[in-house]
Amino acid sequence: MSGAPGQELVRFDRVTLTFPGVNGRPAIEVIRQLDFRIETGEFVAIIGPSGCGKSTLLSLLAGYLPPSSGRVLFRGKPIAGPARERMMVFQQPALFPWLTTAGNVAYGLKLKANRGNGRNVQSTVDALLHLVQLDGFAHHYPSDLSGGMRQRLEIARALAVDPQVLLMDEPLAALDALTRRRMQGEVLHIWEKTRKTILFVTHDIDEAVIMADRVIVMAQRPTSILEIEEVRLPRPRRREDPELAGIVRRLSALLE
Ligand SMILES: Nc1ncnc2c1ncn2[C@@H]1O[C@H](COP(=O)(O)OP(=O)(O)O)[C@@H](O)[C@H]1O
Ligand SMILES: [Mg+2]
Structure with a gap:
């Protein structure tokens, strides 16, 4: 088992990530002072403007990149590199x-x-x-x-x-609209059956709100958290639900 539900699984502790400048180009600060935690078993969606650093955030968690400063912790220990967990x-x-x-x-x-x-x-x-x-x-x-x-x-x-966590980087973005909707249900089914923790990056605000327990809204680069929305609606969720539509509208406005 991957720890009890409700236990801290992931923690970003004042994480900054700057890509060094190469060939005379300036360094790019992508993530600035990012702080959040994720609990075992959660389904967390991450949305934010294109190029703000969502994939970079997942790369830090996957262990492909070390933070420039701050700590990325997995079950309380700093991540040292890629691992099957x-x-x-x-x-x-x-x-x-x-x-x-x-x-x-x-x-x-x-x-x-x-x-x-x-x-x-x-x-x-x-x-x-x-x-x-x-x-x-x-x-x-x-x-x-x-x-x-x-x-x-x-x-x-x-x-x-x-693994203990699945890091999903816009996994449904290449699919046609109908298949994409079906796959949203499939991913939820897989999550419910396995109870794996899922971090799900998406461009699609509807998709985030339909699927996730919490939606982390990222700001423009250098990115940090604009807002974390807890979605308390029961599943299965319907797009037509006015409460859901209200959350989507509010998050869309935040990102405009
Ligand atoms: N290896 C890299 N070296 C330099 N800059 C990078 C590298 N990877 C990504 N970037 C830059 O970091 C920013 C964030 O990229 P990324 O995390 O892919 O954004 P997102 O997934 O939110 O669209 C972009 O401006 C991108 O050009
Ligand atoms: Mg990306």
Whole structure:
């Protein structure tokens, strides 16, 4: 298990991130004095203007980048680099085209199994494909799958190593509108079944409010938090709900 619900999982403690200037170009301060915490099991959405530093924030959490100052803590310890406990899911799934659906999911699992974890690979692959509703597609290749199916496979692959948090960087942005709506439901289903903590970056304010327990609204660069909105509406949420629409309007106005 990844800690009890309500326990602090992630903490940004006065985090600043400045990319150094290269080839005579000036340094870019992307994140300034960022402070927030995320609890185990939460679904947190992050919205903000394009280029404000949302992907950079996820990179800090993934351990791809160290902060310039301040601390990024995971379960109370500074993040030292990438690890299976923190898995990134990208907008363009980075699947292995030469492996089947099952092969893609099994890949990370086998790495993990080789390191002494004795879980049964086949039954875990089956369970994950079932979770993301790809039963029956185990022997298909990624090129045979639709965009939504590929994205679900990418999530199953990330889940195979049993991470504690999924870092999702605009995971649905490449999908058509209808598929995107369906996938919002799918991601919530996966969250409800697995109770993984999810950090979900999106451009789409509706999507953020429909899905998340809390929406973190980021300011222009150098970014920090403009506001954190707690969305207390019960699920499943409806776009037509006037209360939901009101929250969306207010957050949109904040970002204008
Ligand atoms: N490796 C890098 N070196 C220099 N600047 C970068 C690097 N990565 C991102 N940036 C800059 O940092 C800013 C924030 O980028 P990013 O986190 O990708 O924004 P967002 O995901 O919110 O659109 C942008 O201005 C981008 O050009
Ligand atoms: Mg981005």
